[in-house]
Amino acid sequence: MNKTSPLNITLTDRKAGVTITEWVYDVLRHAVMCGQILPGRSLTLRELAKVLEVSPMPIRVALKRLSSERALEVKENRRIIVPTMTAMKFNELCETRISLETHAAIRALPYVDSVIMAQLEALDDNIDYGGELASMESNITHNHAFHRMLYTANPHQISLPLIESLWLQLGPFLRLSNEKMQGHFAIDRHKEALIAIRQKNPLALQLAIAADIREGFAFVGTPELLHQFLEESAESSQ
Template structure:
């Protein structure tokens, strides 16, 4: 997880983020780094960059970068433009709400299953993620906050060992991740998230699957309310910020 965050930070700062040339396919490495970075809100809707800039960051030729970006474009996470630049797409309000309905159906269900399977060590790690999120909030560090938020949720969901629902959840997070920046701009969004995470951790320790599912549902719904209120959508009268 940290390699993705480093890569996206490096893209913005210009610092090198070399790939492990001995670890296998370069295209796959770039694909997974960018995929997780999108899920954790490293990019904002409308943000753009070039294939060449990514190739420079990763120390590769443009070809593996271009191939990785094509895969992400096929998954609706990025738009590759004819001028060889790439943009994080603005989605319509209707698309965001449709994704939300899928998430509200799947994520609480996966969380309920995970409640019976997750170990104490992972619960401790989730509590540490939550503590660090609160610190990132106090420090005014949205990138750290959003990355930890993703880690918090995915530690829980991964414990369910779902081979069907987990890939769908991962894809949904990749598409909505760029919109999570709106949470940091709205104090009520942050307050709701910390409250729901505390409720979730308490329910996990009790092995109360219904309460865990409810906390996840409230967390997703309240976050979505903040994003929808921001009106940062394409094609329906919103006023997107680049």
């Protein structure tokens, strides 16, 4: 497996009041979540420090934090890699996403007011626009923002950190799966979710969120296709 495939990490501007360590963590977290780093890719302090133009110390802190969130894996020789995937783990991550996110959506439903609704509609518009431009990173970012906006409408929610941990673990496969997703979104599930929210219909919202997640990986809907996808993912990292 190629340990030195290119790193195309998006470097955002560091806002006032944000420390170097926080910025490094945010940049690397976004890179993993958006599939900018391939599964099996080894990461070194020196390489990342050069790409981000920072000292190794904030890199070390960020990598330790990301490994605790299962976004990265520390091997016995202290080598750090983006974890590879098994079919059973992949299915478990997807089904857990559905369980947690449908729960979070239903719990948030009573708290969605006109302001939050307008923000959800704007985010959905951005996803549609991003899709037209074939911008995977924009699409993924706005999709996460849509779900995050909905779930955090509930002021008592505690599930978002768990949900984002699942996004991180699935993130490296989004880039590899993007070209296979074409044609699997004939129905806009976010539009269905917005209609369910307007109608205050928890069952319809649950079904829309579950379908949105499941259809994101519809191309691996059988065990054979899933194994084939994971084999192709491994080959892409070689």
